[in-house]
Amino acid sequence: MRSHWRFSISFVLGPNASQTGADGAAETPCWLNIFTLGGWSVKGIIFNVAEEVVTDLYGADAWDSLLASAELEGAYTSLGNYDDAEIAAIIAAAAVLLDVGLDETWRIVGRHMLPLLAQRIPNIAGQYDDAEQFLLSVNDIIHPEVKLLYPDSIPPVFEFTDTDAGLLVRYQSDRGLTTLAEGLILGCGDLFGETVTVETMNCDSSTDCTFRVSFSDGQA
Numbered sequence: 539m540r541s542h543w544r545f546s547i548s549f550v551l552g553p554n555a556s557q558t559g560a561d562g563a564a565e566t567p568c569w570l571n572i573f574t575l576g577g578w579s580v581k582g583i584i585f586n587v588a589e590e591v592v593t594d595l596y597g598a599d600a601w602d603s604l605l606a607s608a609e610l611e612g613a614y615t616s617l618g619n620y621d622d623a624e625i626a627a628i629i630a631a632a633a634v635l636l637d638v639g640l641d642e643t644w645r646i647v648g649r650h651m652l653p654l655l656a657q658r659i660p661n662i663a664g665q666y667d668d669a670e671q672f673l674l675s676v677n678d679i680i681h682p683e684v685k686l687l688y689p690d691s692i693p694p695v696f697e698f699t700d701t702d703a704g705l706l707v708r709y710q711s712d713r714g715l716t717t718l719a720e721g722l723i724l725g726c727g728d729l730f731g732e733t734v735t736v737e738t739m740n741c742d743s744s745t746d747c748t749f750r751v752s753f754s755d756g757q758a
């Protein structure tokens with residue numbers, strides 16, 4: 539099992555999974571671990587889509603084995619709310635199985651989640667020409683649509699600033715899921731067959747983090 543996961547990781551990351559720090563370092567700091575999460579709830583749909591990601595990539599046994607490692611029962615309904623420590627425990631178990639860091643595991647899962655999340659809102663992706671347009675609508679269209687489906691959901695807030703050097707995307711959320719956000723942004727590229735690059739610019743805390751995001755046509 540372990541070697542299978544390890545083998546799969548290069549396929550999962552693909553050639554366009556680029557994350558570097560402003561100083562060129564290969565990794566962003568590991569803000570996120572299960573101890574930093576502060577008792578927030580997460581909608582069951584996020585667990586459902588995470589299960590879909592793991593099952594699609596590694597088979598149903600892999601999800602069961604993650605649940606067993608995390609000591610969770612795993613009966614998540616899309617409308618339910620669950621302690622964010624549970625999703626953190628699942629990601630921590632996945633990190634062990636994948637033999638990569640927690641941050642990278644969140645990015646991988648987030649990246650693969652995005653196209654599956656998009657399928658949950660009928661015809662949403664077809665309304666956009668490209669990944670940038672899609673991303674830019676997250677506050678005004680996408681997450682408001684999510685609120686219609688899941689009224690008690692609490693999506694994060696993003697701030698966008700267009701610059702000559704790329705789009706600055708500021709993530710702010712008390713949940714502190716910065717690396718999930720990075721993965722979801724990379725997933726926007728996959729949804730539109732584009733290469734997206736995410737660079738961490740300023741990340742003083744896990745709850746407030748700015749990325750520089752670049753888009754280019756065509757999958758790398």
Ligand code: HEM
Pocket residue numbers: 579580581583584652655656657658659662672673676680681684688690691692693694696711712713714715718719722723726
């Ligand atoms: C059609 C696409 C999308 C759907 C259906 C969707 C749906 C959701 C849902 C249901 C949640 C959980 C909220 C809760 O637990 O209360 C969520 C959270 C989140 N979404 Fe989206 N989302 C989409 C696109 C995006 C995009 C493009 C981004 C990235 C820029 C994004 C970033 C996040 C993040 C980081 C969270 C975690 C919660 C937090 O950090 O506070 N989402 N989304």
